[in-house]
Amino acid sequence: MTNIAIIFAGGTGQRLKNGSDSTPKQFLKIYNKPIIIHTLEIFQNHPEIDKIYISIHPDYFEYMHKLVKHYYITKTAGIVKGGSTGQDSIYNALKLAQSENSDDSLVLIHDGVRPNITNKVISDNIECAIRNGNSITCTSCFETILISENDKNPKHVPYRKHTYRAQAPQTFKLGEVVNAHEQIRQTNPNYIDIVDSCTLFKTLGKETYMVKGNQGNIKITTIEDLYILRALIRYKEDMEAFGVE
Numbered sequence: 001m002t003n004i005a006i007i008f009a010g011g012t013g014q015r016l017k018n019g020s021d022s023t024p025k026q027f028l029k030i031y032n033k034p035i036i037i038h039t040l041e042i043f044q045n046h047p048e049i050d051k052i053y054i055s056i057h058p059d060y061f062e063y064m065h066k067l068v069k070h071y072y073i074t075k076t077a078g079i080v081k082g083g084s085t086g087q088d089s090i091y092n093a094l095k096l097a098q099s100e101n102s103d104d105s106l107v108l109i110h111d112g113v114r115p116n117i118t119n120k121v122i123s124d125n126i127e128c129a130i131r132n133g134n135s136i137t138c139t140s141c142f143e144t145i146l147i148s149e150n151d152k153n154p155k156h157v158p159y160r161k162h163t164y165r166a167q168a169p170q171t172f173k174l175g176e177v178v179n180a181h182e183q184i185r186q187t188n189p190n191y192i193d194i195v196d197s198c199t200l201f202k203t204l205g206k207e208t209y210m211v212k213g214n215q216g217n218i219k220i221t222t223i224e225d226l227y228i229l230r231a232l233i234r235y236k237e238d239m240e241a242f243g244v245e
Helices: 035-045 058-070 086-100 119-132 174-187 197-203 223-241
Strands: 003-009 051-056 076-081 106-111 134-140 164-173 210-212
Touching (some): 035 058, 035 119, 086 106, 086 174, 106 119, 106 174, 134 197, 164 197
Parallel strands (some): 003 051, 003 106
Antiparallel strands (some): 106 164, 134 164
16 A cells, blocks of 8 residues: 655645745745655655655746755655645645556545655555554544634534544545545535644544544644744754753
């Protein structure tokens, strides 16, 4: 069985304002290395990952080719241009992967701006997907979650012990996730309210299975997240220096 990482980074990072710098957040540098390279290196160095496909903003397509060559991301099997939505970008990469791999391959779908995933979470995703058919990385919520439909009043307050944050990677059999995309695209081509692959599957009434993630597995969205990421990377390097995983 082939294990494939799908790394998508087709956006322009509109929610992250970095002064006059218009560089998409995936290309902002942390410790002199683009965020997306921090992410890619984790999958490049993981022994269970066989191939990597990248979906990138069209304006940075050639630049991405230069980056993977410069940083020796040798597992890169293909780079595609992203679409108008995150799910479009994922679909484009999935279709390329499907043209070159069997439908029973596992695909680990991961944000290009989520560069602090651990090797254990990747391995746990693969193990869970082999056993159950898919896996969704999740972490427990430590704050109270409010459900509101009017942005003013909570309509429902679920018990905290029952709430989780869906993160990434989210892992599926290649043929099944492509089929799920194509079903949704027939009735909802703009992926309205489909925020991730887990939502995609649940919208179609499919069962999904949870895998425990690491709390530092943040998605870079705001300036504050950049400061947190710097600290997390430095902490990780310190722990590795002491032989602690």
